[in-house]
Amino acid sequence: MFNLFIDKDSRVFWEGAKKNRLMLQKSKNNGNFFLYSVGHSNVAADHEFEWVEASGNGKIYSYTVSYIPGGSKYYLDKTPYIIGSILLEENVRIMSNIITDDIKSVEIGKKVKVYFRKLSDEIVFPCFKLV
Amino acid sequence: MRQPCIIGVSDAKINEKGCTSQDSSVLSIQKDCAIEALDKAGLNFKDIDGLAVAGLWGMPGPGVMQPNVLTEYLGISYPKWLDGTNTGGSAFIFHLQHAFQAIKNNVCNNVLILYGSTQKSNKERNFLDRPAIFSSQFDMIAGLPSPVGAYALAAQRHMHKFGSNKETLAEIAVAARNWAKLNPNAYKKDKLTIDDVINSQPICSPLNKLDCCLVTDGGGAIVLSHTDRKSDFKNDPIFIKGFGETSSHSSINYMEDMSRLDVAIKSSEDAYNMSKMSPKDIDFAMIYDSFTITVLMSLEALGFCEIGEGKDFVKNGNLGPNGSFPINTNGGGLSYCHPGMYSIFTLIEACRQLWGQCGDRQLKKNLTNVLCHGTGGVLSSAATTILSKESS
Numbered sequence: 316m317f318n319l320f321i322d323k324d325s326r327v328f329w330e331g332a333k334k335n336r337l338m339l340q341k342s343k344n345n346g347n348f349f350l351y352s353v354g355h356s357n358v359a360a361d362h363e364f365e366w367v368e369a370s371g372n373g374k375i376y377s378y379t380v381s382y383i384p385g386g387s388k389y390y391l392d393k394t395p396y397i398i399g400s401i402l403l404e405e406n407v408r409i410m411s412n413i414i415t416d417d418i419k420s421v422e423i424g425k426k427v428k429v430y431f432r433k434l435s436d437e438i439v440f441p442c443f444k445l446v
Numbered sequence: 447m448r449q450p451c452i453i454g455v456s457d458a459k460i461n462e463k464g465c466t467s468q469d470s471s472v473l474s475i476q477k478d479c480a481i482e483a484l485d486k487a488g489l490n491f492k493d494i495d496g497l498a499v500a501g502l503w504g505m506p507g508p509g510v511m512q513p514n515v516l517t518e519y520l521g522i523s524y525p526k527w528l529d530g531t532n533t534g535g536s537a538f539i540f541h542l543q544h545a546f547q548a549i550k551n552n553v554c555n556n557v558l559i560l561y562g563s564t565q566k567s568n569k570e571r572n573f574l575d576r577p578a579i580f581s582s583q584f585d586m587i588a589g590l591p592s593p594v595g596a597y598a599l600a601a602q603r604h605m606h607k608f609g610s611n612k613e614t615l616a617e618i619a620v621a622a623r624n625w626a627k628l629n630p631n632a633y634k635k636d637k638l639t640i641d642d643v644i645n646s647q648p649i650c651s652p653l654n655k656l657d658c659c660l661v662t663d664g665g666g667a668i669v670l671s672h673t674d675r676k677s678d679f680k681n682d683p684i685f686i687k688g689f690g691e692t693s694s695h696s697s698i699n700y701m702e703d704m705s706r707l708d709v710a711i712k713s714s715e716d717a718y719n720m721s722k723m724s725p726k727d728i729d730f731a732m733i734y735d736s737f738t739i740t741v742l743m744s745l746e747a748l749g750f751c752e753i754g755e756g757k758d759f760v761k762n763g764n765l766g767p768n769g770s771f772p773i774n775t776n777g778g779g780l781s782y783c784h785p786g787m788y789s790i791f792t793l794i795e796a797c798r799q800l801w802g803q804c805g806d807r808q809l810k811k812n813l814t815n816v817l818c819h820g821t822g823g824v825l826s827s828a829a830t831t832i833l834s835k836e837s838s
Contacts, residue, residue: 318577318578319577319583322579322580325583351581351584352581352697352700355702379590379598379602380650380651381650382648382649385591385595386573386574386586400699400704409699410585410698440588
């Protein structure tokens with residue numbers, strides 16, 4: 316169903332999610348957070364980093380209601396669903412889903428809280444619900 | 447003074463289904479385009495010593511070395527310069543400026559830039575089974591349709607920040623259609639209204655089906671040479687006055703500000719500086735329109751209006767045949783063709799406008815400087831070039 320290629324830079328994230336923990340990378344040089352790529356995070360690629368658990372609090376940076384399936388056949392019978400770019404308290408954006416029964420209540424800037432959703436035996440995905 | 451210049455162009459014919467002829471392959475399309483462009487340039491394949499190509503074709507898994515495949519297939523004898531830069535749909539404008547530098551510096555003399563696609567005929571455009579890999583692994587697990595979902599996130603953010611809306615975007619789609627009606631080789635030529643766009647099938651909010659580029663086959667070729675070779679080209683040489691290129695991200699979530707197209711700000715700044723021009727010196731622009739939002743954000747980033755003021759700039763058909771700022775006179779990726787990687791068509795149409803070969807859609811005003819801008823990936827990469835009838 317999901318053709319996920321976990322690698323060195325994402326293994327801790329996915330293993331953490333299985334334990335209902337939202338894991339991010341944190342630069343030991345300047346304390347800034349990032350996830351996977353350092354682009355636009357003010358972290359340099361040669362910084363040392365550690366994995367830390369995030370608070371799980373954030374707000375909606377942007378979102379889209381998708382009327383077509385994307386990414387995986389899993390979504391073939393799930394439309395419409397909401398994909399959100401969530402700006403976490405740690406100043407990192409994470410691509411995720413916003414879980415709600417009321418699509419109209421979703422707006423940019425609204426506060427959200429992590430909600431761990433089991434997608435398959437292998438994958439728990441940190442999703443978000445409106446606070 | 448050795449001045450690189452464009453001396454021939456060609457685009458593939460597409461039929462009423464948006465396909466090239468039934469027996470063409472992704473390679474034969476490029477050969478046919480190359481033959482036509484070379485003929486218009488007054489050159490032969492044996493004159494070509496530089497080749498640039500990008501595409502989405504090849505073998506799934508092992509991939510394919512596209513410059514090698516075309517060198518062999520076209521019998522180009524030991525080219526001195528090859529470029530396979532692939533930055534997404536912007537790639538051909540990258541190729542143009544790389545070719546400029548190669549020719550200017552005597553690395554090679556005559557360059558072919560090629561593109562071909564059979565994505566419509568072969569129904570290749572399926573993204574559901576692709577691996578969730580690298581930074582896009584999170585997007586794929588979240589079910590973000592690519593690329594439309596990424597552009598939708600940018601559009602939503604732009605609307606939130608600047609008050610643009612679905613009518614703003616629809617203006618762009620309607621202007622493209624009104625141009626396409628004047629282009630005999632355009633795929634979509636039926637009437638289109640603002641309401642048609644707003645009421646079309648929702649895809650990823652706020653983008654509807656008619657905010658999205660077409661899915662067609664297609665291909666194109668561009669021939670570059672230089673003024674030392676000779677001065678009496680079949681077409682007046684078109685010069686490259688300035689260019690800029692850059693990249694920022696691969697997954698949309700790593701775009702610094704989703705409401706502002708920073709890569710286009712940077713690439714156009716370099717192009718303006720090199721040419722000693724500003725937006726007011728540009729007579730006409732060809733702007734890659736993968737989605738309506740791409741045009742809105744590009745217009746702002748390229749300096750044709752202020753950031754956030756695109757919503758007023760595009761009103762009342764301003765980009766269309768009767769507007770004050772015509773763009774994309776071929777009908778664009780929204781209504782002419784979109785074989786997957788479109789920027790080569792911005793260059794082809796710009797040259798044809800400068801040569802006065804555009805028939806019913808030929809702009810009535812005097813044209814000297816045309817800006818072409820390409821976006822690649824999901825607002826990821828950008829290349830801007832300024833073409834001109836005047837040499838540097």
